[in-house]
Amino acid sequence: MDIHLSIDKAISQLLRYQYEDGRFEGDFSSNTFPTCGYVLVQKALGLEIDEDIIRWFSVSQNRAGYWGLDASGGSDREATMFARLALMDIDLPEAKNIL
Secondary structure, three states: OOOHHHHHHHHHHHOOOOOOOOEOOOOOOOOOOOOOOOHHHHHHHHOOOOOOHHHHHHHOOOOOOOOOOOOOOOHHHHHHHHHHHHHOOOOOOOHHHHO
């Protein structure tokens, strides 16, 4: 298969999920560090945290109670500390229950 054709198909698929203002929403996987950073910036700006973010933390936590660098299910010490820091900053019971 031609690599350019594959890239064009992937871009076309992604654009179906993009909003006019450029954002994406939905069940896209994210890495732990940008997600935690997003939470801390939102809180610093006095903005609310969307329930989908809390759900992301819940489903991204592995069975051992840790977070990894990505959605592979592994554990990473720094990612887990950052996730816990972000969750501690969310003033909702759902976030505290994940800790």
